[in-house]
Amino acid sequence: MYRFLLTPRWWGINVFVLLAIPFCIYMGSWQLSRFEERMDTHRDAGARSDPDERGAARPLDDLLPVTKATSGEQATATGRYTDQFLVPGRTLDDRDGFYVLTLLRTDSGRSLPVVRGWLPGTADAAKAPAPPTGEITVTGALQASETPGSNGVAATSGLPTGQTGAISAASLVNLVPYDLYDGWVTLNEGDAGMSAVPAGLAADTGLDLKAFQNLGYTGEWFVFAGFVVFMWFRLLRREVETLRDAELGLAPDETPAEPSPSLTAP
Known part of the structure; x- marks a missing residue:
């Protein structure tokens, strides 16, 4: 009954199924790993922005x-405030x-934007x-340069x-005559009675639409x-039914006739 599985047509179907199932599982697992990676990145970024989870400060x-x-x-970073x-x-x-942004001129000759x-x-x-x-010497959370026009950041x-x-080197380069770091620091404690600006999450680290798309x-x-798998079993069942009907001398999709009531014994 199942010898048809050895025909070239079914060899092709079986090979396709054997390749398609692992491929689909692999792609699903890869998308799941991408979602878990975004979750881990989000947790790590959130922990770094939490004042209670701050790690030891390192040189800029x-x-x-x-x-x-x-x-x-x-x-x-150590230096002298300028502009x-x-x-x-x-x-x-x-x-x-509004933020109060002061440039810290370091010994390297470059200036670090510091949100005081x-x-x-x-x-x-x-x-x-x-x-x-x-x-x-200033200590604070390191942040990536902002892009004007994105995430509500006003154009300069x-x-x-x-x-x-x-707050970026690209925006400040036309305002000061010296090199700038491509990044900025927000102080952990506001200077001179100002309110401290909390560190924001890095771009593409939140649980946004992309994460849930994954x-x-x-x-x-x-x-x-x-x-x-469902289609393979459906094709298999249909093939078996077709062969069974052929053995009974029925045309495809034809069902055996029910015996007439008049011919049945009383």
């Missing part, structure tokens, strides 16, 4: 370039305000405390003198694997 140069793995890490800028349109605890704190209200240079003088063009819309694709690939 040891953490560069800023990646998803180093964003939020505690960094230290100061305001970053308007920033909220903290659902209140509108946040103040409520409209950006006004008269409200911003002057930076400390002399050599100073059109702002008054002394203000910048994004989870959805995981389910789809396992459904595909189940569908392949």
